[in-house]
Amino acid sequence: MxxxxxxxxxxxxxxxxxxxxxxxxxxxxxxxxxxxxxxxxxxxxxxxxxxxxxxxxxxxxxxxxxxxxxxxxxxxxxxxxxxxxxxxxxxxxxxxxxxxxxxxxxxxxxxxxxxxxxxxxxxxxxxxxxxxxxxxxxxxxxxxxxxxxxxxxxxxxxxxxxxxxxxxxxxxxxxxxxxxxxxxxxxxxxxxxxxxxxxxxxxxxxxxxxxxxxxxxxxxxxxxxxxxxxxxxxxxxxxxxxxxxxxxxxxxxxxxxxxxxxxxxxxxxxxxxxxxxxxxxxxxxxxxxxxxxxxxxxxxxxxxxxxxxxxRTAPLPEPADPVRPVAHDLEFDAVSFGTVVDGLTLRVPQGQRLAVVGPSGAGKSTLLRLVARFHDVSAGAVRVGGVDVRAMASADLMDRVAIVFQDVYLFDGTIAENVRLGRPGATDAEVRAAASAAGLDEVLERLPDGWDTAVGEGGTLLSGGERQRVSIARALLKDAPIVLLDEVTSALDPVNEAAVHDGVERLLAGRTVVMVAHRVRSATRADRVVLLDGGRIVADGHHDDLLRADGRYAAFWDGVSGAAARSGRR
Known part of the structure; x- marks a missing residue:
């Protein structure tokens, strides 16, 4: 004892x-x-x-x-x-x-x-x-x-x-x-x-x-x-x-x-x-x-x-001599992770957007988490600017990555405090600019306490759309060169979806982006789309080209949206 x-x-x-x-x-x-x-x-x-x-x-x-x-x-x-x-x-x-x-x-x-x-x-x-x-x-x-x-x-x-x-x-x-x-x-x-x-x-x-x-x-x-x-x-x-x-x-x-x-x-x-x-x-x-x-x-x-x-649970090892990349392109080199991702090879040039689609359990969200090093790969390597993420200091990696997921968690504090978490040293003007770009200023105007509005534990006092706007404002304030984005508008009403969509577009501008897309519109905004199934890439190319090929990618959207919706979007 x-x-x-x-x-x-x-x-x-x-x-x-x-x-x-x-x-x-x-x-x-x-x-x-x-x-x-x-x-x-x-x-x-x-x-x-x-x-x-x-x-x-x-x-x-x-x-x-x-x-x-x-x-x-x-x-x-x-x-x-x-x-x-x-x-x-x-x-x-x-x-x-x-x-x-x-x-x-x-x-x-x-x-x-x-x-x-x-x-x-x-x-x-x-x-x-x-x-x-x-x-x-x-x-x-x-x-x-x-x-x-x-x-x-x-x-x-x-x-x-x-x-x-x-x-x-x-x-x-x-x-x-x-x-x-x-x-x-x-x-x-x-x-x-x-x-x-x-x-x-x-x-x-x-x-x-x-x-x-x-x-x-x-x-x-x-x-x-x-x-x-x-x-x-x-x-x-x-x-x-x-x-x-x-x-x-x-x-x-x-x-x-x-x-x-x-x-x-x-x-x-x-x-x-x-x-x-x-x-x-x-x-x-x-x-x-x-x-x-x-x-x-x-x-x-x-x-x-x-x-x-x-x-006694071992944390992820930190490199003795961390390397700082000078570029922000992403590369998955023969990456495997458990049974979720199997030998995946993929490159995202700096400043381009990659949309990842696929059925549930295909490994889409896992790719985002591997970039942010939530886990270490079982085999292969994930690289940022040619540098293995395992060779980077964790703090340096996270400084370069902004993450916006569907399930937003806000700390029990005010809206201002939650936005400022993106960059604690930011000035008040920078915080307000990020909020305005995310469409959060409209929310602040109708809330009686404005910036001092308490969000509750987990953000429960705000609606889903309001939480997403705070999350996007936080990511905009961070101003990271790499953005990892899960589909953030799939569960929102049309008004909030439009506002969040505008904020997302500002967030993604000029950055290297990997987004999980659940809607066709999100895929059309990407420079490149990959379809995952069983942890492998089964289709790769531009959205329109893949649809015209009428292969597995087209069949996937048929299953998600219905053949009529697909033909209408063509």
């Missing part, structure tokens, strides 16, 4: 954790040793001169005070170290996430990282602040007390020591028995959370269909799975709790019987027996707390394992 924790924290944080662990151990040992003074105290009290107990009582009080101060210091250090580490882990996680390839962020992973960065990190780092101290105390203090017992009488010490491996065996068995059910419950919890979100998001559809009174079967099933998993988790933990309680009680009873036998036989004094029993009773509470601590540690370990898996 500690090794995993230190691996997650990184080498720079190992020292404060070890320092906190050392102080917690010293405090636990001091607490156990302080109870050794109970023997002379009880001897004096049970002897002929009870007044002789005062010096020993003073020493016992001082020892307890020292152990209390040490415990306070250890707990305080644990809280401080935990807070420092929490901040450090957030920075480390954030820096690492910023270096991971964008293609790593699938929909499932985004949700997982969201949970991990919130509750997961807090639970994992809570080990230092809340669990490590009690765990050390519950383990080290009883062992110290056993050593104290052995110092007074080896037989009582040996009897107490016999219980140590038994308690350890019960804890290990209990942990193994509950690990699988705990993991299953965590999986069911995540599934139920996803179904709750789905149910909330589906409300417009359910209400439009008049199905608000019906039960949502998927959500009901997920909640029932959580209930069953919780029941299994509780039942699997029950034998461990009962077993540990019985073991501790049996050990205490055995010590009581042995102490009584030795005292009646005259081999051990009554003071020693009474002190040993007090010490044994003192061991019981921390030992019984091990079950609860173990359960919480298993939960924290699960989050640590997930956090470790994310942090």
């Amino acid at each position: 500690i090794r995993l924790l230190l691996r997650v924290l990184g080498p720079g944080f190992a020292r404060p954790v070890r320092r906190a662990l050392a102080l917690m151990t010293v405090a636990a040992v001091a607490e156990g040793l302080s109870y050794a003074l109970l023997v002379p105290v009880l001897r004096a009290l049970l002897g002929g001169t009870p007044g002789d107990a005062w010096p020993w009582l003073a020493a016992f009080g001082a020892a307890v005070s020292v152990s209390a101060v040490l415990r306070y210091g250890a707990d305080l250090l644990g809280f401080r170290v935990g807070t420092t580490l929490l901040r450090g882990v957030y920075h480390r996680l954030g820096d690492h996430l910023a270096r991971l390839p964008v293609g790593w962020y699938t929909a499932g992973r985004v949700g997982e990282v969201s949970v991990l960065a919130g509750r997961g990190v807090l639970q994992a780092m809570g080990v230092i602040a809340h669990l490590l101290g009690p765990l050390v105390s519950a383990s080290v203090t009883p062992l110290t007390i056993v050593a104290v017992m052995a110092a007074f009488d080896w037989r009582l010490g040996l009897a107490a020591a016999v219980a140590v491996p038994v308690v350890a065996a019960v804890q290990v068995h209990s942990g193994r028995a509950t690990a699988a059910t705990d993991a299953d419950r965590a999986d069911r919890d995540r599934e139920a959370t996803a179904r709750v979100i789905e149910y909330v998001q589906a409300q417009p559809v359910l209400r439009a269909g008049g199905r608000t009174g019906e039960r949502f079967a998927l959500l009901d099933g997920a909640l029932r799975d959580v209930e069953r998993a919780s029941r299994r988790s509780t039942l699997s933990a029950l034998p461990g709790v009962v077993g540990l309680t019985l073991t501790v009680q049996a050990g205490f009873t055995a010590l009581l019987a042995l102490g009584a036998y030795l005292a009646l036989d005259g081999r051990v004094g009554a003071a020693e027996v009474l002190a040993v029993l007090v010490l044994a009773a003192r061991c019981a509470d921390p030992l019984l707390s091990l079950t609860d601590l173990a359960g919480r540690l298993r939960g924290a370990r699960t989050e640590l394992t997930r956090l470790d898996a994310v942090l």
Whole structure:
């Protein structure tokens, strides 16, 4: 557990954790040793001169005070170290996430990282602040007390020591028995959370269909799975709790019987027996707390394992000596990527527009992502200005590329802040010019707060057309020489489509462009069109020429638009 924790924290944080662990151990040992003074105290009290107990009582009080101060210091250090580490882990996680390839962020992973960065990190780092101290105390203090017992009488010490491996065996068995059910419950919890979100998001559809009174079967099933998993988790933990309680009680009873036998036989004094029993009773509470601590540690370990898996995900490698291209033509040289793109060779001269069309799953959007290096190719190379994108610094590559996708994400801020993300150092005049070119000024005029209008998380307070205009304004402000464009007007109404179309034309002027086209009009604006199918180019040329050839390209548009629409556009 500690090794995993230190691996997650990184080498720079190992020292404060070890320092906190050392102080917690010293405090636990001091607490156990302080109870050794109970023997002379009880001897004096049970002897002929009870007044002789005062010096020993003073020493016992001082020892307890020292152990209390040490415990306070250890707990305080644990809280401080935990807070420092929490901040450090957030920075480390954030820096690492910023270096991971964008293609790593699938929909499932985004949700997982969201949970991990919130509750997961807090639970994992809570080990230092809340669990490590009690765990050390519950383990080290009883062992110290056993050593104290052995110092007074080896037989009582040996009897107490016999219980140590038994308690350890019960804890290990209990942990193994509950690990699988705990993991299953965590999986069911995540599934139920996803179904709750789905149910909330589906409300417009359910209400439009008049199905608000019906039960949502998927959500009901997920909640029932959580209930069953919780029941299994509780039942699997029950034998461990009962077993540990019985073991501790049996050990205490055995010590009581042995102490009584030795005292009646005259081999051990009554003071020693009474002190040993007090010490044994003192061991019981921390030992019984091990079950609860173990359960919480298993939960924290699960989050640590997930956090470790994310942090160990290798980012895309950065070149030791990055190369800066002087031109901005694009080249795909025998590129393969998984099963999506297969040996594709293609060149886009600087300043020209390439339209990529094809059926769903043909690899169109993948080409855009490979140019932006969201992923590294499996074989071949993607080049900008003759330079492999893997030989360029990631920051340099992204400075040269503007990306406009169908699904626009806006940050929870104002319109001005979202546009300025394209080039944070731009002047106000440049921001306004980009907005005007994107047709955003018309939107700003009818919004009551204008530039200061809040867009909401993801841009949900704006319409789809308004979000696209903000996205295009952002790309215009960036003024990158290469534009990657997914069809941005396919889901817009005619008014927004016309406005966005004008903004797109301004964005594409004079730049090297790769666009995914879903409409014939977009293909006609390109200098060249390629038809992809199964990750391969099956048609290549100008739109009109390919239509006249009446081959696969023409058949594709027939399937998309219908033969009548195609003939009309000719």
